[in-house]
Amino acid sequence: MSIERHQYDVVVVGAGGAGLRAAIACAQEGADTALVCKSLLGKAHTVMAEGGIAAALGNVAAEDNWQVHFQDTMFGGKYLNNWHMAELHAKEAPDRVHELEQWGGVFDRTPERKLSQRAFGGHTHRRLVHIGDRTGLELIRTLQDKAVHAGIDVFMECTVTRLLTDGDRVCGAFGYRRATGAPFTFAARALVLATGGGGKCWRITSNSWECTGDGHALAYAVGAELVDMEFVQFHPTGMVWPPGVIGLLVTEAVRGEGGILRNSTGERFMERYDPKRLELSTRDVVARAIFTEVKEGRGTPHGGVFLDVSHLPEQTVRRKLPSMYDQFMELAGVDITREPMEVGPTCHYFMGGIRVDAETGASSVPGLFATGECSGGMNGANRLGGNSLSDLLVFGRRAGLGAAADAGRAAEPRIAEEQIEDATTEMTRYLSGPGDEDPYRMHSELMATMQDDVGIFRDEVNLNAAVADLDDFQRRAARLRSPSSGTAFNPGWHLCYDVRNMLVVSQAVAHAALMRHESRGAHSRLDYPGYDDYWGEHNIVISKGADGSIQLEPRPVNKALALRALVEQRQEAERA
Amino acid sequence: MSARTLKLWRGDGRGGELVAYEIEAGTGMVVLDAVLLIQRTQAKDLAVRWNCKAAKCGSCSAEINGLPRLMCKTRLDHLPEGEPITVEPLKAFPVIRDLVTDVSWNYEVNKRIPPFTPAPEADWLIGQEDVDRMAEYRKCIECFLCQDVCHILRDHRLHDRYFGPRFLVRIASLETHPLDSADRADLVVDEGGLGLCNITKCCTEVCPEGIHITDNAIIPLKERVVDRRYDPLAKLTRRIRRRGSTGTGDRG
Numbered sequence: 107m108s109i110e111r112h113q114y115d116v117v118v119v120g121a122g123g124a125g126l127r128a129a130i131a132c133a134q135e136g137a138d139t140a141l142v143c144k145s146l147l148g149k150a151h152t153v154m155a156e157g158g159i160a161a162a163l164g165n166v167a168a169e170d171n172w173q174v175h176f177q178d179t180m181f182g183g184k185y186l187n188n189w190h191m192a193e194l195h196a197k198e199a200p201d202r203v204h205e206l207e208q209w210g211g212v213f214d215r216t217p218e219r220k221l222s223q224r225a226f227g228g229h230t231h232r233r234l235v236h237i238g239d240r241t242g243l244e245l246i247r248t249l250q251d252k253a254v255h256a257g258i259d260v261f262m263e264c265t266v267t268r269l270l271t272d273g274d275r276v277c278g279a280f281g282y283r284r285a286t287g288a289p290f291t292f293a294a295r296a297l298v299l300a301t302g303g304g305g306k307c308w309r310i311t312s313n314s315w316e317c318t319g320d321g322h323a324l325a326y327a328v329g330a331e332l333v334d335m336e337f338v339q340f341h342p343t344g345m346v347w348p349p350g351v352i353g354l355l356v357t358e359a360v361r362g363e364g365g366i367l368r369n370s371t372g373e374r375f376m377e378r379y380d381p382k383r384l385e386l387s388t389r390d391v392v393a394r395a396i397f398t399e400v401k402e403g404r405g406t407p408h409g410g411v412f413l414d415v416s417h418l419p420e421q422t423v424r425r426k427l428p429s430m431y432d433q434f435m436e437l438a439g440v441d442i443t444r445e446p447m448e449v450g451p452t453c454h455y456f457m458g459g460i461r462v463d464a465e466t467g468a469s470s471v472p473g474l475f476a477t478g479e480c481s482g483g484m485n486g487a488n489r490l491g492g493n494s495l496s497d498l499l500v501f502g503r504r505a506g507l508g509a510a511a512d513a514g515r516a517a518e519p520r521i522a523e524e525q526i527e528d529a530t531t532e533m534t535r536y537l538s539g540p541g542d543e544d545p546y547r548m549h550s551e552l553m554a555t556m557q558d559d560v561g562i563f564r565d566e567v568n569l570n571a572a573v574a575d576l577d578d579f580q581r582r583a584a585r586l587r588s589p590s591s592g593t594a595f596n597p598g599w600h601l602c603y604d605v606r607n608m609l610v611v612s613q614a615v616a617h618a619a620l621m622r623h624e625s626r627g628a629h630s631r632l633d634y635p636g637y638d639d640y641w642g643e644h645n646i647v648i649s650k651g652a653d654g655s656i657q658l659e660p661r662p663v664n665k666a667l668a669l670r671a672l673v674e675q676r677q678e679a680e681r682a
Numbered sequence: 683m684s685a686r687t688l689k690l691w692r693g694d695g696r697g698g699e700l701v702a703y704e705i706e707a708g709t710g711m712v713v714l715d716a717v718l719l720i721q722r723t724q725a726k727d728l729a730v731r732w733n734c735k736a737a738k739c740g741s742c743s744a745e746i747n748g749l750p751r752l753m754c755k756t757r758l759d760h761l762p763e764g765e766p767i768t769v770e771p772l773k774a775f776p777v778i779r780d781l782v783t784d785v786s787w788n789y790e791v792n793k794r795i796p797p798f799t800p801a802p803e804a805d806w807l808i809g810q811e812d813v814d815r816m817a818e819y820r821k822c823i824e825c826f827l828c829q830d831v832c833h834i835l836r837d838h839r840l841h842d843r844y845f846g847p848r849f850l851v852r853i854a855s856l857e858t859h860p861l862d863s864a865d866r867a868d869l870v871v872d873e874g875g876l877g878l879c880n881i882t883k884c885c886t887e888v889c890p891e892g893i894h895i896t897d898n899a900i901i902p903l904k905e906r907v908v909d910r911r912y913d914p915l916a917k918l919t920r921r922i923r924r925r926g927s928t929g930t931g932d933r934g
Contacts, residue, residue, distance in 0.1 A: 146731075147789060148824055149739040207806060210798030210859065212816050219807035237817060243738060244820060254789070255797045262786070285778050314733045348710020354736050433736065436755060437710065546722050590727035594694065595779045598726045 107530055110283075110290040114140040114259075115513040117279060117294040118506070119266050120321065122150035123242070124478025124498035125300030126249035128467075131506025132298075133256040137513055140292060141253065142261045142281070144316050148250045151302050151314050152498070155242030156357035156429065158224055158234025159206075159499070160492030161199035165216055166223040167231035172196040174230050176669070177676040179493060182228045182388050183457070183486020184627040185673065186334065186645055189666040190464040191484040195493070195500050202499035203235050211248035213237045224426075225362045228388040228490040239359050239427050245495055264290065266320070267603055268529045269297065269328045269474070270521050276328060276473035277519035280529040284600060287537075287593025289530060293521050295513035296473050298505050299325055299460060300498075303479040304611040305338075306604070308453035308561075309553040312344055312355040318604040319611030321480035325460045326610055331470040332648040333482040334458035335611070336618035337628045339489055340562050342392035344452025346410035351437050353452040356430060358491040360415060360447075361385040363426050367396070368412045368446070369404035375411070390488045390628045393451040397562050400450060410450035415442055451562055455494065456611075457485040457628060458618070461647060464664075466512075467505025470649075473516065477505035483664070487627025536602035537593065541585030545601040548586065552579060552608060560616050565632040569620040576613050583609055613656055618646045621658050683708060686758055687766040688716055690728065694779045700768060701725075707758045713769060714742050714753035717781070729780035737890060740825030744781050745770040750827040750888045772830040785826055791845050794873065798856055799864035812860050818898060819855035821891040824848065828885035828895055834878050844875035847885035847895045854899035857906065867910040876903060 114137075118129045121143035132139040143150065162175040175196035180187055203221065207213065213235050214222040223232045237244050254260070266281035270291070278293040304319025305311040326332060343356040361367075367385050369375045379395040380387035387395075396411050406412060415423050420443040424431055427442070434440040434447055459482035460469050467475040478498040485493065535541065559572035583606060588599035624638035625631050644660040651657040686707040689700040703720045714732055721728040732742040735754045742753040746769055747761060753769070761767050775783040828847035834840050845853075853866050853874065870876045885895045893899070 145733055146741065146785065149733045149741050151734070153739045153823070154734050154736065204806070208800055210800075210856070210862075212808075212813055212820055212859070215808055215810045215813055217810075219809050222810075237813070237820070240738070240821065243823065247820070251792070251797055254793050260789075262789075285782075285784070314735065314739075316733065349708050350711045350715040351735075429738065436737075437712070437757070439710075544726075546726060550722075588727075592727060595729035595782050596727055597721060597729060 107289060109526065110288060111293070112140065112290065113293040113519070114138050115294070116296050116298060116509045117142060117292045118298040118300060119279065120150070120300035120302060120478070120480070121147055121260070122152040122300065122302055122478060122498070123245050123249060123495060124502040125298070126246065126253050127499055127502025128298045128300055128477055128506035128509070129258045130249065130253055130256050131503045132510045133258050135507060135510035137510040140259045140261060142264050142266060142279070142292070144263065144265055144284070146262050147260055148246055150246065151317055152246045153243045154312065154314070154355055155245070155495055156239040156355065157226055157359040157362060158236030158241045158492050159199070159203055159245065159495040160226070160229060160233050160490065161203045161235055161496055162196060162233060163200050163203065163221060163223060163235070165220040167233070170231040170233060173672055175199070175233065177672055178229050179490060180486070180673055181676055181680065182488050182490040184488060185486065185642065186626070186663055187486030188464055188483035188664040189669050189673070190664065191501070193666065193669055194464055194504070195484055195497060198500045199496040202496065202503065206245065206248055206499065209248050209252045211244055213241070213244065224359065225386060226491045227358055227361065227383070227386045227392065229492065234362070234492040236359070238425070239357050239429050241495065265600065265603060266324065267532065268525070269324050270525050271328055272520050272522065274472055276471055278521050280526060282533065285595055287596065287599070289533065291521060291526060293519040295516035295519055296475060296509040298467070298475040298477060298509045299480050300476070300478045300502065300505070301480045303456035304608060305453045305455070307552060307556045307608045307612045309557040310344065310353040311453040312341055312353055313453065318607050320607050321476060322459060322614070323607035323610035325469060325471070325474060325476065326614070326650055328474065329471055329650060330474060331461040332458060332614055333461040333645050334486065335614040335648055336622050336646060337457035337487050338453060338615060339389055339455040339457060339628050340393040340451040341454035342389055342396050342451055343413055343449040345438065346448050346450045347408035347438060354433070354437070355452065355454070356413065356447060356449050357427070358389070360413060360427060360430060363415065363422065364418055365413050365415045366417070367392070368414060369399045370406055371404055375399050375404070388488055389491060393562055394630060396449070397451055406448045408448050410448040412446035413449045414446035416444050416446065455479060455489055457487065457489050458482045462505070463508070465504060466508030467501055468508055468512070473512065475505045475509045475512070477501045487629060536586060537588055537599055538591045539587050541587035543582050543585040543587060544589060545586055545598055545605045548579060548582065548605050549601060549608070552605065552612060556612055560612070560619060563630050563632050564619050566620065569616055572616045573620065576609065576616060579609055580613070614648050617656055617658055618648060621646055686716070688720065689766045689768045690717065690720065690781065691770040692728070692780050693777065695777050698777070702766065711758045712754055713746055713756045713758065713767065716758060717753060717769060729778070729782045731782045738823060740823030743772055743825045743827050743830065745772065745830070750830045752825060752827070752890050755890055772826065774830040774832070774836045787841055788824070788826055788829060788848065791849050792852065795849060795853060795856070795869070796864045796866055798859060798862055800861045801863040804861040806861070808860055816855055816858050818893055819851050819858065821893055822848065822851055823891060825890060827888045827890065831884045831888045833882070833884065834875070840875065840878065844878050845873070847900065850874065850876065850879070850903055851893060851895055851899045854903050857903070867907050870903060871907055871911070876900070876907060
């Protein structure tokens with residue numbers, strides 16, 4: 107088999123906001139940079155981000171500043187965040203937003219012609235820079251146009267299936283072109299993973315087919331540590347009807363602009379769950395409230411709750427939520443300026459991911475960096491809306507700078523031929539091996555397990571059942587094989603790799619969820635409903651053991667003493 | 683549930699044909715749901731490109747009953763009942779396999795357009811009315827349906843002489859930015875082939891984002907180019923006028 111071979115200083119895998127921002131930073135440092143992505147450029151899941159970019163600019167609320175943003179992020183993450191990451195994020199987000207504007211990004215304005223900012227759950231002040239409800243598209247298009255003029259080589263519709271190592275250092279990647287099935291290798295002095303989350307492990311999800319935890323799995327395979335994997339965010343508001351659109355995201359901007367949640371009796375039920383913040387409570391709280399209302403029989407005919415903006419002026423809805431208006435009108439036949447939407451929780455975001463150094467994005471494996479949703483630490487036990495776009499800008503840049511600097515120090519990458527042989531053997535096995543496991547069927551079974559047993563509310567019985575199922579899938583996965591053997595754009599073949607990766611992240615989530623004997627943020631245990639002091643001080647770190655088994659280790663939260671006063675001030679305020 | 687027949691184009695660059703599949707159509711099902719159901723159950727090697735399934739990424743473009751549309755936004759119950767639904771790949775671009783086409787030419791065109799170039803003295807104060815004007819262009823999800831339907835590309839295959847509606851929208855977006863200082867007038871005429879567009883508005887009709895491509899992007903570009911090419915003072919005064927217009931800051 108002939109193999110296409112490339113060599114770069116830095117290879118960035120994933121071209122959503124984080125990957126693009128990292129690649130731009132690398133190129134600006136003078137590093138020879140490749141950007142490799144599974145889809146076409148500009149189609150990554152970042153386009154689904156609707157609400158805005160959280161940055162304490164203080165344009166609308168003059169009293170806002172990085173300290174309050176830091177405190178909000180820590181409170182939202184239930185103090186399991188890496189403190190220094192939350193600090194850097196809050197301090198640098200304003201610069202990253204201004205930079206985006208200088209690169210041509212266009213956002214809604216205040217009457218003073220400054221960047222406007224909207225309210226969002228868990229943010230003390232109006233903080234989200236936005237344009238209508240398509241902020242993610244604006245962000246990705248701006249970065250995309252910056253990137254194509256920055257001398258970065260883009261490899262679209264290419265799947266990376268392996269990281270290659272030289273001793274303990276990552277030195278490249280192996281993969282194939284989706285259009286033809288042709289294999290390639292990248293030799294790299296440093297490599298950045300920016301592959302997003304793994305929401306496709308759940309049946310009801312806002313995530314696209316791409317979100318299969320690739321970076322998590324690739325990093326885990328070469329020994330990198332994962333952190334906080336038990337914390338999976340279920341967005342409170344996904345569509346619940348019609349069946350084809352179940353899980354499709356309904357932006358939090360709907361609530362940010364004044365949308366009200368009601369149950370089937372007409373009650374504004376958030377008054378019972380969080381009387382202070384109501385609809386703009388944090389996502390974990392709102393998602394559990396909606397789940398509980400439905401479970402206790404106060405749901406809508408299609409198993410959700412009502413989300414209503416019909417009391418707002420029609421022009422406000424059409425102007426601030428244009429894509430929501432279109433989405434409901436066209437897909438559900440609902441005019442949201444006149445009728446309520448029906449919504450329910452949908453799997454949305456991985457707080458957990460590859461454990462990284464706050465300043466550089468370096469993982470625990472030399473030469474390997476991570477940023478964006480596939481990295482962990484910034485968001486702790488629960489992410490605030492709007493913090494993902496700011497996260498990927500701040501830490502995308504930092505990971506790019508970190509990788510470029512590391513590449514400058516690294517030796518010439520040497521790729522071991524036996525690793526390439528091993529990777530091509532796997533390719534051939536998925537394509538035409540002796541196996542008989544249908545990847546479509548296994549994906550469907552996996553989604554059922556994660557949806558039923560590792561959902562919003564968890565307990566030991568369900569989690570043990572999930573672990574047993576996942577063990578079974580893992581055994582059967584050795585026999586995964588594409589239903590057809592063509593190499594050109596063969597979706598069954600592609601899915602074999604996706605399922606392989608989803609199994610890794612699903613196991614990480616289930617095992618960590620089983621270990622954390624408390625309820626905190628997005629992790630709710632019916633059998634451990636309260637906070638636990640020990641777990642409030644510990645993250646769960648996951649890595650692959652020498653025997654290939656999954657290893658879990660509670661490790662003290664990464665604190666920064668200089669920030670202690672800010673954290674304690676917020677904790678006091680919450681108690682009061 | 684009702685039985686529907688979908689005829690999907692199966693094949694590759696060497697040729698292909700429509701193949702019929704029967705499905706049970708659920709309530710509110712869109713064409714992409716039906717295609718993915720067929721992929722999961724009947725034609726597991728069916729190649730289809732998609733991502734967000736929410737009309738936000740512009741990946742699942744195809745020709746449905748002969749019209750360029752997004753599969754994720756086209757409901758089965760809005761298509762004539764009792765008739766088969768045909769789904770074919772875009773015709774303005776080479777087929778890779780089944781419903782997937784090679785749209786890489788578009789990315790090459792984009793590289794040739796000078797990026798946003800802020801004026802050195804920019805104060806970064808912009809009025810909402812300027813944002814609103816740009817917002818229409820910036821809604822574009824790069825589905826390339828406008829490129830597909832445009833006869834200059836689709837029928838005359840003038841890919842080497844014409845950028846297509848998508849990139850005229852992109853240039854209009856850049857040219858409208860009150861702080862941009864680059865000049866793309868010669869490019870859009872000499873390389874972009876602006877003069878080739880004879881404003882038949884086919885692109886506007888297929889735009890899933892409702893961008894008034896012809897009226898709000900292409901025609902104003904043509905007017906500006908006339909100003910620029912035949913009256914060099916006009917561009918200068920236009921810019922001054924535009925800067926001045928950002929001053930009111932009124933919303934809506």
